[in-house]
Amino acid sequence: MQRKMIQITGMVWTLVYASIIVWIYATEPRSFKEVATNSQVAAGIYEINQERLNNGLALFRRDQFRAARDEWAGADPAQRDPRTQFYIAYACYREGWGRVYDDDALFKQGLEAVNRAINLAPNGTLIVDDPDLQMHTAAELKTELEQGTETSWKDLNPLKLFRKRK
Amino acid sequence: MKKYAERNRALLHFIVLPTILLTVGLLGGLRVDAQTRQFVFLAPPLVTLVLAILLGSLFVRARAIDLNRWFTIEQPTLTNLSHLLTLVAFFFASAQAFNSVLPESGLLHWMFSFFFIWTLWTNQFSAFDTRRLLKSLIVLFGTAFVLKHLLVSGLSAPEGGWIRKLASTLLQGIAIDVPAFAPVTGYVSFFALVLYVLGLLLMAPVPLRLGASAVNKLAVREDALAESLDQST
Numbered sequence: 480m481q482r483k484m485i486q487i488t489g490m491v492w493t494l495v496y497a498s499i500i501v502w503i504y505a506t507e508p509r510s511f512k513e514v515a516t517n518s519q520v521a522a523g524i525y526e527i528n529q530e531r532l533n534n535g536l537a538l539f540r541r542d543q544f545r546a547a548r549d550e551w552a553g554a555d556p557a558q559r560d561p562r563t564q565f566y567i568a569y570a571c572y573r574e575g576w577g578r579v580y581d582d583d584a585l586f587k588q589g590l591e592a593v594n595r596a597i598n599l600a601p602n603g604t605l606i607v608d609d610p611d612l613q614m615h616t617a618a619e620l621k622t623e624l625e626q627g628t629e630t631s632w633k634d635l636n637p638l639k640l641f642r643k644r645k
Numbered sequence: 646m647k648k649y650a651e652r653n654r655a656l657l658h659f660i661v662l663p664t665i666l667l668t669v670g671l672l673g674g675l676r677v678d679a680q681t682r683q684f685v686f687l688a689p690p691l692v693t694l695v696l697a698i699l700l701g702s703l704f705v706r707a708r709a710i711d712l713n714r715w716f717t718i719e720q721p722t723l724t725n726l727s728h729l730l731t732l733v734a735f736f737f738a739s740a741q742a743f744n745s746v747l748p749e750s751g752l753l754h755w756m757f758s759f760f761f762i763w764t765l766w767t768n769q770f771s772a773f774d775t776r777r778l779l780k781s782l783i784v785l786f787g788t789a790f791v792l793k794h795l796l797v798s799g800l801s802a803p804e805g806g807w808i809r810k811l812a813s814t815l816l817q818g819i820a821i822d823v824p825a826f827a828p829v830t831g832y833v834s835f836f837a838l839v840l841y842v843l844g845l846l847l848m849a850p851v852p853l854r855l856g857a858s859a860v861n862k863l864a865v866r867e868d869a870l871a872e873s874l875d876q877s878t
Contacts, residue, residue: 482655486727489659493730496664500671509683 516557527563528554539566540611544574561599565607565617568593572624576644580634581627590624593617613645657847659727665844666734672837673741676749679825687749689740692758697739699765700782701732707773714851728852735848742841745834746789748797749824757789779845786838794831797823 502521508514519525535550548570555563571589575582597603597617605617614620623645633639676685689697704710715728743761748754764785773781800823 481652483723485652485655486659486723489663490723490727490730492660493663493667493734496667497670497734500667503671504674504686504688507684507686509681509685 520557527560544570561596561605564592564596586624586627593621662847663731663734665840666738669738669837669841670741672833673745675833676830677827679827689744693740693743696743696761697736700739707778709775711850745837746793
């Protein structure tokens with residue numbers, strides 16, 4: 480009986496350990512810290528760091544976008560919170576926006592973040608009720624970022640100089 | 646006393662052995678980036694799966710794994726399933742052991758792969774017994790480890806060294822594309838290979854039979870020995 484128990488335990492353990500290995504290779508963590516974060520996500524107990532999110536918001540409102548993005552990246556290391564990803568995208572938009580031309584690299588980074596936010600949001604719709612922002616939905620922000628990365632004749636329009644940052 | 650021995654044998658066969666093999670599977674593809682010191686997990690390339698199949702075939706031919714005894718209709722389904730899991734773990738451990746000693750890309754990756762295939766293919770037609778096969782594999786993996794982690798990694802070392810100077814003189818015009826990994830990668834690979842060899846040593850040609858009497862077990866071992874003797878003569 481005891482030997483049979485060992486056999487069953489061995490089989491269950493082998494399957495569990497093999498699943499963990501497959502999961503590690505699928506998620507490709509880059510450090511032990513990421514392994515811990517990914518484990519929290521998998522276990523459904525992952526939470527963002529609210530304090531760092533608020534610090535990031537304070538920096539964002541002072542137009543310190545790069546610092547804000549760093550804070551938000553630390554607040555949501557697994558990139559699983561749609562609201563934080565939305566704010567990261569917004570910070571990219573505001574920093575990359577220019578009256579004459581936009582910063583393509585930052586806009587692309589923003590586009591990646593807003594796509595993550597849309598994918599993580601339930602039903603793909605994300606609304607952020609923040610009075611300091613002029614765009615409240617991820618869809619609006621995505622459109623703005625996409626337009627910024629596209630090249631068209633509209634770019635030569637001199638009236639473009641009078642447009643306002645959202 | 647006998648009870649403890651049986652229990653320990655069962656623990657070794659059903660828990661320790663799969664754990665060792667799966668740990669090789671985990672560590673075989675692990676590298677540490679030289680600059681960022683971040684983990685890089687490399688899934689086994691297709692060629693390592695081919696190599697693992699050739700190695701498995703070699704084990705069966707040399708009777709290091711007697712498939713007729715690992716899977717038999719006379720033993721419970723649970724035991725057969727458990728053996729299947731162990732052999733699957735052995736297959737992936739072999740693939741990852743090769744992955745661990747193969748250069749990741751470029752000309753050297755294909756050269757190493759070619760020599761592994763050549764060695765394993767020619768060995769298929771040689772007369773092997775279990776001990777000779779194990780010795781041969783230890784030498785094969787040991788040589789590949791020394792070549793990859795001592796010689797080839799010297800080529801990508803940022804500070805250079807005599808290996809790099811020699812190689813750049815000998816191989817002028819030939820681009821050797823070897824990604825740079827931190828020295829700790831070599832330690833991880835060494836540990837993985839030691840575990841792999843330990844796993845091979847623990848793998849019995851004829852697996853443990855639950856509930857079999859000592860006389861039965863002796864008879865089974867005697868059968869296996871007689872068959873391997875027949876094969877070698």
